Amino acid sequence: MLQERIEKWIESYDQNGYLNGSILIACNGQIMFNQGFGMANREHNVPNTPDTKFLIGSLTKAFTSMSIFQLHEKNKLNVNDTIDRYFPEYPNGDCISIFHCLTNTSGIPNYTSSPDFWPYTMRLPSSLNQLIDSFKGLECEFEPGSRFEYSNSGYALLTSIIESTSGMSYSDYIREKICLPTGMLNTGCDDGVKIVSKVASGYSFYEEPVRAAYQDMSYPLGAYGLYSTTEDLFMWDKALKTSQLISKELTEIMFTPKYDSYACGWVVSDINGRTCTHHFGDVGGFYSDFLRFVDDEVTIIFLSNMGVTPVTHLSREIAKVIFGENVSFPLLAKPTHFVNQESISGKYSVDDTSTVLDISIINNELYLMVPKMYGVLYKFKLVPVSHDSTQTTFLTEMIHEQLIFRYSATGEIKYVEYTDYFNEKQILYKVSPTLK
Template identity: 35%
Template structure:
């Protein structure tokens, strides 16, 4: 059986067991060897998924933002070693010693602690101004000295977009359009605006109890950290360009794909998988976001695996990983549903209670034989009920989506739900 048929077999079995909606594409040396659409772009209006479907690509935006910075660097308009206070004279609150390089590699020490403000501050249907975003984060203390630690930082990538605007004299939207999308003929990509009528735009969905729910969000205020929309076709044009010098020189491209602290480059995680160099990034996947993407590029092999999904709960990483195993002739397992474990409900009852950290609240509950937890963002009033069943004494699986959860004690003996501490 050839690779294409093996991937078909894997995906056909997967969608028999688990809900999935999106596009799966595999490219080898510039040739598309697998490309299939699954599910609906919009369930309410029965709109099918196609290669023209526009997805909010969320954090896949970050690599495009970094490319914009590197284009300006090649033009001599900035340097990645520049202290950001030389650009933000009007914000003396920003700490000294933070460079553009630190922003791109998540080593700035800047905080993105949304629990201080609002976990969905950037996803509400109100466009936040730069000033409002700055006012939210600028006075927060550094988490660590710039360059000495690593923490995934939304605010740092927001600053990169503002830097592009201040240095280029153009809006972020226009600069990316003129310098990346137009040269690459990415005609179906842009900066998402909630009020704009955008043909072929996918709606995002999540899960609550036994139902799919529509995620009523706006990503425009995530700006250069996550507000770009694109299609599978356009993302392949982007992928193809990254093997060329069409946007920047090979030297600059090598800099982009150099792993720094925690293997993070400029908008990419650079690691090794199957003993091969890989550049990858996820997009979406947070609670209620409605999208879950995985873009993986095996650079030396010129193989790209792209999974775009408008189900925020999709296991896009696992799908991508198993397709990689098929392609590289590694051992893989066909999709399966974990068997139920006979758990003593007295043990489960010891797990019930409230777990809370960083603005997220989870309540583990039981109704007779029905086990579930409720995920809540208190400041938004958003709740998701997640029915679960035990697959071991401290591991649980969602009843109908492909997600696993753990409840257990940490080294100090405190109970944690997927890392979140129990408080009562």
């Protein structure tokens, strides 16, 4: 039975604390599963629930795209307009169209790819006009319309165009033209100032949960500035299947990929052998994924406030469960007795040139330091779950990773079999000890 398969998979991950956030699964228009996991706010011990609000990052782009097509339908603009109509002094604005910005084919450099953005600039308050001024003088990276390159900058321009053509702020437009008509009362723009009830805090992880690096949310707006809930996004999913917000013809244009499977604020690609319309978001300790298998009438929404949770992988594993494919289940992270930490401590790599794993001892416990998304280093406690003379198996806390240390007849480590949270396996060899 499908419900039992879903519950078995959920339980196997939740028992080890590997699920953080809220998950909604719907089939044939009906919600089959809708539950929160972990903490919305760890400081005050507030749990995540189905109505917890999360920053949704780049899932916002779909709302921006819808707004543009609504304004197109009302003849407030045309998606084929070049941006010089709205930004008269924009360099080469007569070569860049609204549609190029929608499909990430504008060639405009992505402001979040600036070397200073993540360590410094993202913390500074800015206006939308100041943000646009910061990149408008940069040369296009390629001829507009010739290829795909993801760019938040294009969506900043779209935000400004929505405001100038509608006469409304981006936040007000989204609320009045999309959220209220569809009943999405728990979705809005987070400006970092206004108090939002039931909104989760964003976290990262280094030996333990830590607060995510601060980001000023006064300017992302139509690029990655919205918050929502799983239940609201399910209402969004249902509205997208109708002509409630725009005509069927414009909806088809919005969902038609241009390059690299990217359409207008959505990706349309093959997942598990089925056509899926999807997008993920990542901002300030929040990680989200939205999978819409429209032909199969399956929707999976996973919103997390623990940035290291591999949401995009887990949502695809849920899809495998739903479609009857084979999936892996974590071992129970029940500690077993293990005292030989010194033998495990050290650096491990595929060869002598690239260290992949760094295992150290802290307060007589083993910790794994390993890079994850964007190369960021995280540190996870290792839990020994089985041990004998031939091998020792460890699981990591917070994420589902497994390390099996294989021993020689003399008790030396021959190699470690490392399975990461994408279920990718590597054989690594010890290259040096690590000092405590």
